[in-house]
Amino acid sequence: MSDSYHIQGTDADSSAAADPSPNDPSPSDSPANETVRPGETEELTPTIEEIPESQSVIRSEELTVHYGDEQALQPVTVGIPEREVTAIIGPSGCGKSTYLRCLNRMNDMIDAARISGTVRFRGADVYADDVDPVALRRKIGMVFQKPNPFPKSIYDNVAYGLKIQGFDGDMDARVEQALRDAALWDEVKDQLDSSGLDLSGGQQQRLCIARAIAPDPEVVLMDEPASALDPVATAKVEDLIADLSERYTVIIVTHNMQQAARISDKTAVFLTGGQLVEFGDTDQIFENPENQRVEDYITGKFG
Ligand SMILES: Nc1ncnc2c1ncn2[C@@H]1O[C@H](COP(=O)(O)OP(=O)(O)OP(=O)(O)O)[C@@H](O)[C@H]1O
Numbered sequence: 001m002s003d004s005y006h007i008q009g010t011d012a013d014s015s016a017a018a019d020p021s022p023n024d025p026s027p028s029d030s031p032a033n034e035t036v037r038p039g040e041t042e043e044l045t046p047t048i049e050e051i052p053e054s055q056s057v058i059r060s061e062e063l064t065v066h067y068g069d070e071q072a073l074q075p076v077t078v079g080i081p082e083r084e085v086t087a088i089i090g091p092s093g094c095g096k097s098t099y100l101r102c103l104n105r106m107n108d109m110i111d112a113a114r115i116s117g118t119v120r121f122r123g124a125d126v127y128a129d130d131v132d133p134v135a136l137r138r139k140i141g142m143v144f145q146k147p148n149p150f151p152k153s154i155y156d157n158v159a160y161g162l163k164i165q166g167f168d169g170d171m172d173a174r175v176e177q178a179l180r181d182a183a184l185w186d187e188v189k190d191q192l193d194s195s196g197l198d199l200s201g202g203q204q205q206r207l208c209i210a211r212a213i214a215p216d217p218e219v220v221l222m223d224e225p226a227s228a229l230d231p232v233a234t235a236k237v238e239d240l241i242a243d244l245s246e247r248y249t250v251i252i253v254t255h256n257m258q259q260a261a262r263i264s265d266k267t268a269v270f271l272t273g274g275q276l277v278e279f280g281d282t283d284q285i286f287e288n289p290e291n292q293r294v295e296d297y298i299t300g301k302f303g
Contacts, residue, residue, distance in 0.1 A: 147204035149196030202233025
């Protein structure tokens with residue numbers, strides 16, 4: 001962990017984090033079918049695979065979000081495994097992006113957002129008073145749906161986070177490494193002074209990935225990173241995500257279920273009303289989901 005990112009965790013905190021969660025029924029306790037009462041929020045018994053503390057880099061506990069009076073997220077308790085790709089899927093408006101943005105406090109920027117519960121990064125509360133959100137976001141980086149390079153050179157886009165961080169090492173080497181890791185170096189190495197905005201959409205998105213990974217984060221959040229890209233650029237980003245997961249924990253929101261099935265190790269399924277209904281191995285969720293509503297969603301019966 002970077003020394004500029006300082007958060008405190010207490011023994012009491014970690015023992016609380018180890019408590020069994022109410023979202024954590026054993027498989028034998030989990031009914032495969034739920035009753036949905038007409039006109040009410042669906043009350044589904046979630047099936048959440050418990051990731052051991054030692055293997056989960058991020059953990060939300062009873063995380064709830066309201067925008068004004070509207071509840072966008074029902075209490076979410078789940079651990080995200082380290083150095084794997086976790087996909088977040090679910091119908092439009094079910095809270096996928098809201099959940100993702102809570103993990104590195106991007107929702108701080110939304111005035112109407114009110115958050116309760118906790119998010120722990122390596123056991124420490126990311127919403128604690130002494131956490132600097134900017135420093136947090138260098139450890140938990142983010143890539144958005146629409147490529148958003150700064151109106152700066154390719155080099156400066158990648159160097160940006162490092163400069164803010166006060167990095168005084170070999171900047172050229174770090175920029176090159178990040179561009180290599182983002183599978184963009186060969187395409188841009190002779191034009192590092194050109195504007196990032198002059199790249200194609202797919203290249204811009206890989207530039208944004210390079211920018212996110214240059215400060216050497218532990219987690220990369222991606223909010224539909226390929227939805228604005230053509231199939232060739234999408235395939236490159238998908239390949240890149242597979243490579244990134246060898247070094248980083250990747251959490252990706254996607255509308256594309258084939259993409260989730262192709263690239264992720266774990267899948268979290270949110271359903272209408274902002275409830276995390278199922279979390280587990282991607283193969284199991286796509287081939288044999290516990291929950292009938294998840295199966296209906298995955299097989300295209302709704303959503
Ligand atoms: N900034 C905001 N202000 C008010 N309400 C918001 C805001 N952002 C999201 N919401 C509401 O919160 C709910 C969840 O939205 P969110 O964008 O998290 O869902 P999503 O599953 O990511 O949707 P999509 O797949 O369409 O992107 C929706 O009802 C949405 O209208």
